[in-house]
Amino acid sequence: MNDIDYIPIAALNQYSYCPHRCWRMFCAGEFADNQYTTEGTDLHDRVHTFSEGHQEETWQIRAIWLKSERYQLIGKSDLIEAVANRLYPVEYKRGQKGEWDNDELQVCGQALCLEEMSGQSVTQGYIYYAHSHQRQLVEISAELRESAIATIQAVKTLLETGEMPKAVYSQRCKGCSLYSQCLPQATDKVGRYQEAN
Ligand code: SF4
Numbered sequence: 631m632n633d634i635d636y637i638p639i640a641a642l643n644q645y646s647y648c649p650h651r652c653w654r655m656f657c658a659g660e661f662a663d664n665q666y667t668t669e670g671t672d673l674h675d676r677v678h679t680f681s682e683g684h685q686e687e688t689w690q691i692r693a694i695w696l697k698s699e700r701y702q703l704i705g706k707s708d709l710i711e712a713v714a715n716r717l718y719p720v721e722y723k724r725g726q727k728g729e730w731d732n733d734e735l736q737v738c739g740q741a742l743c744l745e746e747m748s749g750q751s752v753t754q755g756y757i758y759y760a761h762s763h764q765r766q767l768v769e770i771s772a773e774l775r776e777s778a779i780a781t782i783q784a785v786k787t788l789l790e791t792g793e794m795p796k797a798v799y800s801q802r803c804k805g806c807s808l809y810s811q812c813l814p815q816a817t818d819k820v821g822r823y824q825e826a827n
Pocket of ligand 1: 647648649650651654797798799800802803806807808809812813814
């Protein structure tokens, strides 16, 4: 078991999507691009350039690091905005809103960091979907906070123990860039054969 200093905020997103994928990325150091991740990386390369300024009444700062000592979280923000001294994070995503809530957890992780850094409560955030040019409001509700904190604990355990969660085939595998390394259906079949014999 290794003691870890900080948990990458992005790992909350990956763990929520698939614990096995999170293990591959953050414990085994694997990554593979597909169309979705390439577009996502290009998008983040564009937004991960520091800038600060105003857009009418809204103060904006891009590409700053967010950190929480309390939750051992760290990550680079795409955009932090403030209107009337009310701060909130904006996370950029390439596509449209998916079926899963993993992006909301990532925004909540950023909000937890922002609260600790600013001493203000953060009650909302946004996900900006580049294809539709639309923002989705994320309410930092008690339920989302609870879910984010539970995910932080689960990721911490994963990173400290390095134990590989089982790959379980699901609808999510269809959009997963690690499919060809993971081969979850084949792994399932081998596992079932072993259990039966
Ligand atoms: S292919 Fe499926 S089980 Fe494997 S890492 Fe991706 S989402 Fe997880």
